[in-house]
Amino acid sequence: MTAVRFQVAALAAALALCTAMTGPVLAQKKYDSGASDTEIKIGNIMPYSGPASAYAVIGKTEEAYFNKINAEGGVNGRKIKFISYDDGYSPPKTVEQARKLVESDGVLLIFGSLGTSTNGAIRKYMNEKKVPQLFVASGASKWNDPRQYPWTMGWQPSYASEARIYAKYVMKEKPDAKIGVLYQNDDFGKDYLKGLKGGLGAKASMIVLEEAYDTSEPAVDEHVVKLKASGADVFISITTPKFAAQAIKKAAEINWHPMQIISNVSASVGGVLEPAGIEISQGILSASYTKDGSDPQWNADEGMKKFYNFLAQFDPKANKLDAGVVFGYAAAQTMVKVLHMCGDDLTRENVMKQAASLKDFEPDTLLPGIRINTAPDNFAPIEQLQMMRFKGKKWELFGDIISSDTGH
Known part of the structure; x- marks a missing residue:
């Protein structure tokens, strides 16, 4: 015993x-630097001023979302400190702000910074420093390059993939089209143009004129006049919001009524179509992966109910018609999901590891059926879109959810 x-x-x-x-x-x-028992420091760079300031609302929405998370107790008990700086959409300024965030503020990561050329300017630095450059707010294909740039990851569908979808749509609906393209003369515009030509393939000769504009130009009116003169009956507008609205206005002013397709980044009702004019925007085409905050069809949707409650409580001045608000909410929600997955291992390496292991994540404001999936060899979180047409005061979705990867 x-x-x-x-x-x-x-x-x-x-x-x-x-x-x-x-x-x-x-x-x-x-x-790692920027994380503790009580706090997670997240850096961000936005064009609060300059030619792309229409996107500033994304940063403001993300800040409001993190305020919501903090009010609910934070992430695993830690409050998010969101430090967001203005770069005026100028790459040299972006470099300056990234250095400040990493070397002075000591952030854990930089999240959701906006722009193709601006993020391109800091990518090498972020990877050399081994600091996550996470969920870049730009659809450039180059953010999906885990082998060469393991610390950089995009979020939205790539511009080239979106353009391939438009190419397939035009070939099907208007096989003898004459396409006129207005594009921004930078990485963003060139990526789209490359995708468009890739999608058209042997039919790339359908493009009768390519007109490039610089963001330093006050207006794109002259380019639109040239495109009409080319005899184009399809107008593909690869533009950012300010210039997209100008192009819609000018086309109507000179009585040019082609099939008009605008890039998703400028499909905001509140940010582009209202300023351009609702009447003259009828019938414009685009593609989307997010729900439209102005569309009553989503009023009973559970995800959008959460979104509207968030706006009422934490961002009452936000314009729910602005697609940037819907975008910022979903991107911030993805970031918080990754931080939750990190648990108590808030190292930069683990942040990237968790970001690269998202499985069928569905932020509240993404279209039904569109899910976020990543893997160590796949840094393209969203790869699906749906075509839509502007009718009345809202976008009407049509057709199936298309995988932008293959265009099927």
């Missing part, structure tokens, strides 16, 4: 020793 008691006691002591040894290991917290 005594021997049995001794064995039990010895076993209990051994278990206690095991627990003592493994306890701290299990509970061990790992932090």
Whole structure:
């Protein structure tokens, strides 16, 4: 009996020793710069001024979303400190702000910074420093290059993939089309143009004129006049919001009524079509992966109910018609999901590891059926879109959800 008691006691002591040894290991917290028991510092760079300032609303919405998370207790008990700087959409300024965030503010990561050329200017720096450049707000194909740039990941569908979808649509609906293209003379515009030509393939000769504009130009009116003069009956507008609205206005002014397709980045009702004019925007085509905050069809949608509640409580001045608000909410929600997945291992390496292992994640404001999936060799979180046409005061979705990867 005594021997049995001794064995039990010895076993209990051994278990206690095991627990003592493994306890701290299990509970061990790992932090890099910008993370602690109480806080997670996230950096962000936005064009709060300059030619792309229409997108500033994305940063403001993300800040409001993180305020919501903090009000609810934070992420695993840690509050998010969101530090967002203005770069005026100028790459040299972006470099300056990225250095400030990493070297002075000591952020854990930079999240959701906007722009193709601007993010391109800091990509090498971020990868050399091994600081996550996460969920870049730009659809450039180059953000999906985990082998060469393992610390940089995009979020939205790539511009080239979206353009391939438009190419397939035009070839099907208007096989003898004459296409006129207005594009921004930078990485954003060139990526789209490349995708468009790739999608047209042997039919690339359907493009009768390519007109490039610089963001430093006050207006694109002259380019639109040239496109009409080319005899184009399809107008593909690869433009950012300010210039997209100008192009819609000018086309109507000179009585040019081609099939008009605008890039998703300028499909905002509040940010582009209202300023251009609702009447003259009828019938314009685009593609989307997010729900439209102005569309009553989503009023009963559970995800959008959460979105509207968020706006009422944390961002009451936001314009729900602005697609940037819907975008910022979903991107911030994805970021918070990754931070939750990190648990107590808030190292930069683990942040990238978790970001590269998202499975069928569905932010509240993405279209039904569109899910976020990533893998160590796939840094393109969203690869699906649906075509839409502007009618009345809203976008009407049509056709199937298309995988932008293949265009099927």
